[in-house]
Amino acid sequence: MSVVGARPNFMKVAPIIAAIDKHNEELPAQVSAQGGRDAPEPVNHVLVHTGQHYDQAMSCSFFADLGLPKPEVHLGVGSGSHASQTAEIVKRFEPVLLEVKPDVLVVVGDVNSTLACALVAAKVSIDEPGARPLVAHVEAGLRSFDRTMPEEINRVLTDQLSDLLFITERSGWRNLVREGVASEKLHFVGNTMIDSLLAYRERAEKSSILEDLGLSVPKNGSCVCTKPYALLTLHRPANVDTRWALLDIIQGVIDLTRKYTVVFPAHPRTRKRVREYGLEAYFGPNGSNRELDRSDAVGDSGAIRMIEPVGYVDFLCLMKNAALVVTDSGGIQEETTCLGIPCVTVRENTERPVTLEMGTNILAGVTQQGIREAICRQLLSKPTGTVPELWDGESARRIVDVLICEVERRRARLARASATHFEQLDHRTVSQQHPSFRPGN
Ligand code: UD1
Ligand code: UDP
Numbered sequence: 001m002s003v004v005g006a007r008p009n010f011m012k013v014a015p016i017i018a019a020i021d022k023h024n025e026e027l028p029a030q031v032s033a034q035g036g037r038d039a040p041e042p043v044n045h046v047l048v049h050t051g052q053h054y055d056q057a058m059s060c061s062f063f064a065d066l067g068l069p070k071p072e073v074h075l076g077v078g079s080g081s082h083a084s085q086t087a088e089i090v091k092r093f094e095p096v097l098l099e100v101k102p103d104v105l106v107v108v109g110d111v112n113s114t115l116a117c118a119l120v121a122a123k124v125s126i127d128e129p130g131a132r133p134l135v136a137h138v139e140a141g142l143r144s145f146d147r148t149m150p151e152e153i154n155r156v157l158t159d160q161l162s163d164l165l166f167i168t169e170r171s172g173w174r175n176l177v178r179e180g181v182a183s184e185k186l187h188f189v190g191n192t193m194i195d196s197l198l199a200y201r202e203r204a205e206k207s208s209i210l211e212d213l214g215l216s217v218p219k220n221g222s223c224v225c226t227k228p229y230a231l232l233t234l235h236r237p238a239n240v241d242t243r244w245a246l247l248d249i250i251q252g253v254i255d256l257t258r259k260y261t262v263v264f265p266a267h268p269r270t271r272k273r274v275r276e277y278g279l280e281a282y283f284g285p286n287g288s289n290r291e292l293d294r295s296d297a298v299g300d301s302g303a304i305r306m307i308e309p310v311g312y313v314d315f316l317c318l319m320k321n322a323a324l325v326v327t328d329s330g331g332i333q334e335e336t337t338c339l340g341i342p343c344v345t346v347r348e349n350t351e352r353p354v355t356l357e358m359g360t361n362i363l364a365g366v367t368q369q370g371i372r373e374a375i376c377r378q379l380l381s382k383p384t385g386t387v388p389e390l391w392d393g394e395s396a397r398r399i400v401d402v403l404i405c406e407v408e409r410r411r412a413r414l415a416r417a418s419a420t421h422f423e424q425l426d427h428r429t430v431s432q433q434h435p436s437f438r439p440g441n
Pocket of ligand 2: 007008011193233235265308309310311312313315316328329330331332335
């Protein structure tokens with residue numbers, strides 16, 4: 001069973017489901033090669049959507065884009081405070097687990113859905129005391145060391161609850177060992193978000209988003225950028241949930257609009273805040289700009305071009321062709337690293353240090369001055385990043401191989417334990433009937 005809930009979960013889970021499908025497709029050949037002996041079994045997979053994100057643009061569109069199957073279970077939790085959202089997921093997820101009884105629960109990333117479902121699985125007893133699924137955390141060990149971030153709390157707790165921890169970069173391994181997690185539980189497998197990026201990179205070439213935004217024109221069967229643009233995303237509560245913080249960031253970015261169109265697919269949290277804080281003026285006459293209107297698409301000098309969040313393939317296309325990405329997203333730091341696109345991260349820290357060490361990412365902090373300087377630096381320098389170790393499109397296959405192996409090992413262990421138990425019971429029954437009988441006689 002795997003769980004999705006919020007936007008960054010879909011692209012992390014999709015490759016795992018694809019790898020399971022591939023494993024199942026390849027089974028008949030393996031079974032006949034092994035003459036049926038010790039042949040692996042097919043993996044049944046159940047997808048659960050908690051409903052943490054629910055808008056077409058934050059959830060549904062990703063199912064179409066990433067070829068995800070319709071979730072077998074939808075918990076429909078929706079938005080709420082951290083406590084109420086987490087509690088609601090916990091409450092609604094437990095009966096699902098008790099009914100489906102999976103061997104493994106896979107959770108990804110660091111959102112509330114991740115922690116809530118891991119917590120249920122780590123404490124549940126299915127049919128008998130202590131019988132529960134293995135909990136596998138994909139993207140384990142990342143640490144910003146900033147406990148004011150709700151995600152950091154979700155990461156630390158999910159890792160402590162997990163039996164199998166799948167790591168995307170070496171810092172994750174070090175962090176987990178330092179926190180006392182046994183190294184037998186750790187698997188450095190690479191990054192499933194990058195599996196998705198590599199799988200959909202070519203499809204992104206065919207996206208019409210640049211044309212729709214008036215940033216390119218078709219020429220000889222492909223699109224040619226007519227105007228350099230930068231891509232902006234912001235949604236961290238620390239950056240957008242107070243007026244002064246959001247305003248300072250906007251002022252740090254606004255100079256960019258002199259030379260570049262700044263395309264801003266705004267997260268619903270941020271869009272709401274822009275309205276609430278009366279900051280629409282920074283987003284031009286079409287502050288709410290719901291429609292992609294070609295007539296005003298180019299030449300937004302002085303204003304940031306705010307649009308609805310875009311689908312996965314369109315967003316890949318926007319990242320690939322951008323002169324610069326400015327963001328506070330976790331995943332986008334990794335994707336720009338892989339694409340070799342300069343990235344300015346509007347945060348004081350990152351839980352993904354490999355994007356700074358090897359990639360094209362720099363930390364700008366959250367002040368307008370810091371952001372301005374970081375943008376200038378990135379625009380002046382040529383990106384020289386390299387793609388981190390094991391970000392090669394094979395991470396999900398590695399994960400599925402480990403999961404199959406671990407489930408088989410656990411089944412074998414349980415079978416041995418139960419055989420020993422029955423043997424002891426047999427001996428006890430016999431010795432009760434024949435007091436002179438002792439095991440080993
Ligand atoms: C969540 C994750 C964050 C992740 C982000 C990805 C947690 C604690 N946070 O933050 O780590 O980076 O998703 O996008 O899990 N809303 C809508 N429609 C939706 C979803 C949300 O309008 O489909 C609005 C609601 O007003 C909601 C607000 O956005 O209250 C915040 O949503 P929530 O899921 O609580 O947190 P995110 O900021 O999206
Ligand atoms: N993304 C998208 N459309 C958008 C913005 C982001 O498809 O309008 C994708 C992006 O490519 C990445 C993921 O969403 O794969 C990142 O999600 P987000 O920034 O919401 O979450 P975070 O990574 O910060 O947890």
